[in-house]
Amino acid sequence: MSAYLDQFPREARLVKASMFSAFVALAIGATFGFVQVLHRADVLRIFSSADYYTVLTAHGVLLAITFTIFFLVGLFTWGVTTSLDRGLEDMRLSWGWYGMMVVGALLAVIAIFAGFMDAPPEVLGSELQASVLFTFYAPMQANPIFYLGLALFVVGTWIAGLDWFRSYWAWKREHPGERTPLPTFMALTTMLFWILSSAGVAVAILFFLLPWSLGIVDSVNPLLTRTLFWFFGHAVVYFWLMPAYMLWYILLPKLSGGKLFSDPLARVVFVLFLLLSTPTGIHHQYMDPGIAEGFKFIVMVNTMFLLLPSLLTAFTVVASMEHGARQRGGTGYVRWLGKLPWRDPTFTGMALAGLLFAAAGFSGMINAGMNINYLVHNTFWIVGHFHLTVGTAVALTFMAGAYWFVPQVTGKPLWNRSVALVQTVLWFLGMVFMSNAMHRGGLMSIPRRTAEPQYNFEFEGSVGSVAELDAQVVLGGTILTISMLLFLVVIAMTLLGSRGEVPDNEYAGTLSGPEHSPAILDNLKLWTAMAVVLIVLAYSLPLAAIVERHGLFGPGIEGITRVLPMVDPILARLTSVVIA
Secondary structure (H helix, E strand, C coil), X not given: CCHHHHHCHHXXXXXXXXXXXXXXXXXXXXXXXXXXXXXXXXXXXXXXXXXXXXXHHHHHHHHHHHHHHHHHHHHXXXXXXXXXXXXXXXXXXXXXXXXHHHHHHHHHHHHHHHHHHCCCHHHHCCCCCCCCCXXXXXXXXXXXXXXXXXXXXXXXHHHHHHHHHHHHHHHHHHCCCCCCCHHHHHHHHHHHHHHHHHHHHHHHHHHHHHHHHCCCCCXXXXXXXXXXXXXXXXXXXXXXXXXXXXXXXXHHHHXXXXXXXXXXXXXXXXXXXXXXXXHHHHHHHCCCCCCCHXXXXXXXXXXXXXXXXXXXXXXXXXXXXXXXXXXCCCCCCCHHHHHCCXXXXXXXXXXXXXXXXXXXXXXXXXXXXXXXXXXXXXEHHHHHHHHHHHHHHHXXXXXXXXXXXXXXXXXXXXXXXXXXXXXXXXXXXXXXXXXXXXXXXXXCCCECCCCCCCCCCEECCCCEEHHHHHHHHHHHXXXXXHHHHHHHHHHHHHHHCCCCCCCCCCCCCECCCHHHCCHHHHCHHHHHHHHHHHHHHHHHHHHHHHHHHHCCCCCCCCCHHHHHHHHHHHHHHHHHHHHC
């Protein structure tokens, strides 16, 4: 019987609902990804090229936002409740933020899918739908329902963070002087930096994009909304990655049969992400002429510092796995790898995800450097990079983690571990083929964000031809689709199974515990204040320069005088749109 289901039956239902919402988004979003692969390679065109961007938007929003964050809130709810050994303070609040996230996701998806239906203005309130891609900044405009849905979704995540903090504050009152348990520390640190970073996109939506789509303001400053998006848009990558890191720190040592090498190093990693993740977004804007080169150079240096927490994670996790393997009898410099539990789908999936994340780190260094970034910016290289990050490091870790968590929250043993193992290996292989071709295509200057890459040429040397790269992308996409279907089959069959023995809910021990680190590491107020200072230093001057040059709502528009009377018209227009 599941220890978590027995100990926290109310919270188990919430965790299960959050994770299953993530799986629904994964199924739809991954299917649209396969449709894109077939379309770009001109193998099968299910939709017209005009609808391609609707498919691309749905793929990005469903996978990069909905799938990842629904799984995250379920995972962190588990981490907080188990490590504090107490339930959430008020389940009505908990189901409230989950419901808000569901409603927000549904509104955004409805607006996106309306692009397929060519819905008339009287249905959704605007001729424009939401084919604005995951990067939904101006000058592309979406339906107001899309922006409203995203706003509700983000606010729901903030309330989830408040829910976890309430449990932590109650625990702290009962345990004065005790160190914060590591899973709770990770969840709270992640949520603090998420609140800071998502404030940028919240401002962009509520004060600019939503009023613009409602017709309350005539225009917006595109560079301002773009900069506010990337204020959030790069940090969200770490919002996806930090729960994956948490699983690597907590589950991989346990499954390896050993202990976490260093609890203090894990805390340092999460503090560094809190400090450094947000002040780096401008490195996505190296090609934007409206931002001074000096600001870009400073951000490039800041971005390079983000290599440190990832390198520390690689060291700590691999050291923990080696300790476990040696406890199993492993010897030698590399022979100990053979003693790791490679037949366990949870372990193998996470280990393979970490391996490809290392490759993503190398391509990320290319993206972060100003001069080299100019060569790959807006090419297929970028698509290959983030398929290694969110598509592998995050997605494969979450799927592998689901093979451990679904039995925990249902009390039902995993159905057919061999099929689950094959699924994780297939995902790894599919992503190797597809991302390799995407990176090489970027070196050939094949653009991203296009439905019609009609090229037929070859490069001298080993880069290859477009036809060969297209074939690799199709092969990789096909393998990934098969893997996704196997994942859904394993989860569905597990749910249909009977109650039985499931893995225990205990954490692995530590070789170096929290008592070996200074107490200041747990001072989240200090680290949050420092993060705010770094954000102000990184963004105050660039944002001031953008507003001074082009105004809040674009050149020649007195935008500030339009903001004050905005509230009542927004509420009236939103009401009419939702009712319609």
